Amino acid sequence: MTVDVKEVQEKLSVNNYKMTSQRKLILKIIMNNEGKHLSAEEIYAKVKEANPGIGLATVYRTLELFSELGVIHQLNFDDNCRRYELDHGEDHHHHLICVKCGEITEFNDYILEEFEEDIEKEHNFIVSDHRIKFYGYCGNCQ
Amino acid sequence: MTVDVKEVQEKLSVNNYKMTSQRKLILKIIMNNEGKHLSAEEIYAKVKEANPGIGLATVYRTLELFSELGVIHQLNFDDNCRRYELDHGEDHHHHLICVKCGEITEFNDYILEEFEEDIEKEHNFIVSDHRIKFYGYCGNCQ
DNA sequence: AAATCAATGATAATGATTATCAATATTATG
């Protein structure tokens, strides 16, 4: 389930939004930086290299729009800003956060499927997604 | 592993901090509101009922201090503020977040213990803590 | 071409958090 420009264009037009040059540029920046978890300001900086006329507000608006459409989703690593990554749907995509150097590693898992069923029974709560953060020490910091 | 005032007093004095009346009041507010995940502003409001002279800055400073000492820890429910709860140590304490009404339910689990071992082997990452957020629909919103 | 509506860019406003600094409380010391 990879994300490509055409697919996003679809999602936009279905919801009566247009794929403008600014939106396409922002999308490409995000796609070209998979795993970097860029913040709005970081995306803004990269975007300006290609198109210096673009406004910060447009970046924020576009990130909000993409989040609504499920193209991306927010992350929070407790560093005072929202970060974003492509939403690949049902991949169980999580993060290892080094509490010393802050390095963030990604990994996938599928072990919580059955656990979600338990939650639904025990707490009468229908799980649609989950996010795990593991805190600890990366290879360099042990 | 419950948290009590005496224990916090210990932690404070070990690190050359004093248990002032303000700190004690803030601690008690947090203890009396277990499961509420109060924000700094919310704690400030409750604190002022008992001691109107207390300053907002003191609340923020105390929350930072308590976090450093491991008395409490931060939570993030993507609602533009940091929330806090008592840190009970190694209890695996997680949250179910309703994406519709925002209700937050707590639960504990121990199933990820063995999974942490896998992570240590595969990613050379020593896990010290983990936090899971399950998103979905609570009983009222299904 | 005129009208309608969406999207943008610049900038002001907001709001949570942090920094500053003088005043106060506490502890150590002579």
Next chain:
DNA sequence: CATAATATTGATAATCATTATCATTGATTT
């Protein structure tokens, strides 16, 4: 006990990410 040294506090200013505003631009329709 008095005084010096230090920690803590309260008030307030500063910061900074994010959001709102609004006039302008661009695209689309008729």
